[in-house]
Amino acid sequence: MLEYQAILENAWVGILFTRNQRVLHCNPRCSEIFGWPHGELVGQHGSVFYLSQEDYANVGRAASPVLARGEPFDQELPMRRKDGSTVFCHVRAKAINPHDTTAGTIWIAEDIGERRRAEAELQSLLLRQEAILENASVGILFTRNGVIVHCNPRMEQIYGWPSGSLIGRTSDVFFRDAADRQAFAERVAPLLSRGELVDIEWRNVRRDGSPLWSRILAKAITPADGSQGAIWISEDITERKAVEERLALSQRLLEQRVQERTAELEKAHQQLDAMIQCAPLAIYTRDTRNIVTSWNPAAERMFGWSAAEIVGRQIPSVPPDQLQNHEQLLRRVLGGETIMRTEVVRQRRDGRRIYLDMTLAPMRDRAGCITGYLTIAADISERKEAEQRIEFLAYHDVLTGLPNRLLLRDRVDRALTHAERHGQRLALLFMDLDNFKQVNDTLGHDTGDQLLQAVTQRIQQCLRETDTLSRQGGDEFVILLRDLADEQAAVPVLDKLLAQMQRPFLLDGHELTTSVSIGVALYPEDGRSFDVLMKKADMAMYQAKENGRATYHFFNETMSHRASEHLALRNGLRRALDAGEFELHYQPQVELASGRVIGAEALLRWNAPGEGLIMPGRFIPVAEESGLIVPIGEWVLMEACRQARAWQQAGLAEVCVAVNLSAVQFRRGNVEQSVLRALEATGLPPHALELELTESLMIQNVEQVLATVRRLKLLGVKLSIDDFGTGYSSLSYLKRFDVDKLKIDQSFVRDLASDPDDAAIVRAIVQMARSLNLKTIAEGVETEDMRHMLRVFQCDEAQGYLFARPLPADEFARFLSAQQAR
Structure with a gap:
């Protein structure tokens, strides 16, 4: 009896006895598996081992008839530890006396968690290997005694066979004929028999007979036993072979071209000289003393001196105010620096100044010593004039030449700073021509443009030199009045503007009458920034239009309320x-x-x-x-x-x-x-x-x-x-x-x-x-x-x-x- 007790206490599986659904006895391994301190399980109800009462009932329904027949009950299922965690167990049970259920049941529990994890990992590994095989970008097949026993989809795709149709066929299907198959076998059989890796390129055929180049890797599964077969990996290298053939052809053509090019170099030298002579850019060279050594026709046209007049002399083309810059460039280029595309001012023989885009590069002899320098110059005078024009247009209206909104903003900001510093007022007048659209629609845009130019002249006659007149586009003008003592100081200017605009304009035989509506915003009463003053002057101008046009209106807060309501x-x-x-x-x-x-x-x-x-x-x-x-x-x-x-x-x-x-x-x-x-x-x-x-x-x-x-x-x-x-x-x-x-x-x-x-x-x-x-x-x-x-x-x-x-x-x-x- 002591021997049985020792076996029970030291068994590697959990063993417990139950009677009337309660634990009568269990060994230490059983307590360990289910996380109970040894001895605490005795007297516990059998349901403590199950995740739910339903699981307990299900196992009871399954086990009862089996145990009643005196047969062993065997099942793998998740069970519950004392702390509520899950443990997977292999459970075996047998009734002590099938004819007397009160005699109890012996249960043996084995923790199979590690085994299940190992099985899951093995299954995962098999699935990954299968996925790799099925989704590989190269063809893979296995042969045994020359017969295909397995291949992946890529192998079927490469050789044009329907899915599954290669299984059971011999490898002859990949070769043009028996002789081709024999030649291939003679190359690879010795390597396979020695257990070496086969790596060979071969011209195979697809199912439809079309040729393709393949790179084939193979190795015997068991070199000593050919019946165990071999694994073959095939890659379609048809395109690569075509590229290699093209490269080989290109190499031959390149060698031929080098020979031809050598013959062309002399001709190119002659052409280069011709190009220099015909180039639209001035190209000339000077030695280290600044003496001209060559002078092309474009340089003659650009500067006005012929080659006969200037070669052997220094060029008197640097204006006095550019001498310092010229000497700096000279030191740099004779010091070995290549100066790319620097802009300089030079003068022609007739004294006219020209803008040049100039590149200077040192010239060296065989020993690498600097012997002079090369100059390439393009006349960019027209471009510079255009840039100056563009810069002007960036800040001015094209039609009238007046400052645009960008320049107006700058002047208003400066005027605001000045007014704040000296405690002065200024006014912003937003003007809109009344019925200008009718002139455009009736007489055309040319007449409309002439009217805008004439209006500009009339307005300028009403302003001081310190004031700014700006056109905002269309028929809208803005006037900045500076240095005002009070708001009434703007009234004489406003009255004068209204009177001037009511005089008729005579344009192209048409006598035109117009008027202006003017909105006025004052600093500091109505705002302290350009945007705020512009917004309020604009509101006041629309109020002037609503008041019957041909009038002016000073901004007030009622307008702001209406504008706020509109925005809301x-x-x-x-x-x-x-x-x-x-x-x-x-x-x-x-x-x-x-x-x-x-x-x-x-x-x-x-x-x-x-x-x-x-x-x-x-x-x-x-x-x-x-x-x-x-x-x-x-x-x-x-x-x-x-x-x-x-x-x-x-x-x-x-x-x-x-x-x-x-x-x-x-x-x-x-x-x-x-x-x-x-x-x-x-x-x-x-x-x-x-x-x-x-x-x-x-x-x-x-x-x-x-x-x-x-x-x-x-x-x-x-x-x-x-x-x-x-x-x-x-x-x-x-x-x-x-x-x-x-x-x-x-x-x-x-x-x-x-x-x-x-x-x-x-x-x-x-x-x-x-x-x-x-x-x-x-x-x-x-x-x-x-x-x-x-x-x-x-x-x-x-x-x-x-x-x-x-x-x-x-x-x-x-x-x-x-x-x-x-």
Whole structure:
């Protein structure tokens, strides 16, 4: 019994006895495997060894029938240590008495964690080796007794065989014929039998018979036993061999060329001399005493002295103010330095100064001693003049010669520093010619340029020498008035400017009258920097224009508030689209003959946080000016189409949704693609979408607009002219643009019942539309009298508060549903 106890206590596997699902006894190895202090496991429930109660139950269900039959239970599974960590074990169990379960069970547990890790590493190694073999960039195959037993995909690719088709074939398939195969065997067999590495290049064949060059590496698996086979590695070197052949050919050609080149050198020497004589650059040489030793024709033309006059003499071409620089260059080049492309000033025989781009290089004899120097010179006088002109233009306006914005900024900054130091004021005047665009459009840009030049002269007559006049571009000028005692000191200059500009200009036989609007910003009251003063003078100028033009206006803070509000709207619009702050309201459009709702105009509203609904009249101009109308317009188009399709899918009567297109949106955006995207994305039938265009849009860039309108019509959408009669109404564009409907502006409809002129205009529009087979719709209909008169005039459709205000989408759906029910 003591011997069994010793075996139990020293066994390398864990051994425990259980009875009634509790540990009766276990050896030290068992406690060690499961991380329990020896002795603590006794009395523990059998579930402490399992990761979960479910695992414990599963093992019980599996083991019970096996143990009941008196058979051993054997399983590998993850089990639980006392600290909760997992240990993989091989568990074997057997009932002590299968007929009496109360007798208990003996369990043997073996920690197989290391074995499982070793198996996993082996599997990983095999997978990596397989991956290397299958993905190798070279072909690899194994042969046994001359038969292919395995090869990788690259080997099949190189030799043009389908996947798996090489297995079982002999290596004869890689050779042209039996003789070729025999020759190869004679080369490699001795090496393989000695266990040496074969490394050979051979001309093999592909499956289709086409030749290829291969580099073949091979080694016997067991040199003493040829039946064990060999491993072969093959690389396609066809391209490399072709390159080598080309290189060999190139080598032969090079040797031939060297021989030819040697013969050409003498000829090249003669050509070089000819080139020097014909070169456009002055090329001449001098000795160490500065005596000219050669002088080409270009040097004769550049300096004015012939070779006969100057060879053997020093060149008297260095101006007195350039002597020091010349002597410095001379010391450097005679000291052995090559001076590349230095710019110098020289003078011709006639005394005219010229700019030269000059390169100087020392000349040496066979012993390496400096004997003189070579000069190559190009006349860059024209380039230098151009550079000076460019430098001038960088700071001046091309047309008038006035300082541009860059130079103005520099002068204002200097004037501000001076004014601050001496406690003085200065004024910045922002001037804009009134109606200058009309002159350009009517008389052409040449006349417009002449007017700007004449205006420049007039303004300069009103200014002091210390003042600065700058042109900012177009018809905008800025004046800097320095050294002002107070703001009233600028008034006489402003009055004089207005008076001068009101005098007519006589240009090319045309008597032109113009005026200026001037905004004034003062330092230090309105700002202490160029940018701030410019911004405020610009605001004041626009206020002068709003005040009737031909006047001036000093900046005040009210303008700043309006500008800030404008900026806030612009910034808010950028955020609104991303934040989903826009919404559409829909105003019903009614068929007058039947009273049936046949359409809805989509009207944009901005539900701004903290402000509520902002109407379009306040933010649309800002959106158009900033270009944000393009993405906003695309959103409106997409949302209107989506909503119209949703109404259809909800079973409501089909209505045509009308969407306004801004002229800015039409010019800057790709309207055709936006419409197509909206229709495709929402599934709305094209005939259920109406695009409202303004009259002004139809007369700008007519051909481009016409082409776009025609493509929109091809999509199947409807087109209408919005606010008809308020713009440049023309029968010709109605005929060419193939619109479907005219929308009579509410300014004519509003007083329809009380103003005979408005009634006559509306009647004429309706009659003209009917003659052109166009429908008409009146907007702003608010009374029964208006509706009655429109029906008498045979107007087709109407919209306005008489029928309904613009409604949110859900309210419009209820309105439409109620109308259907009647």
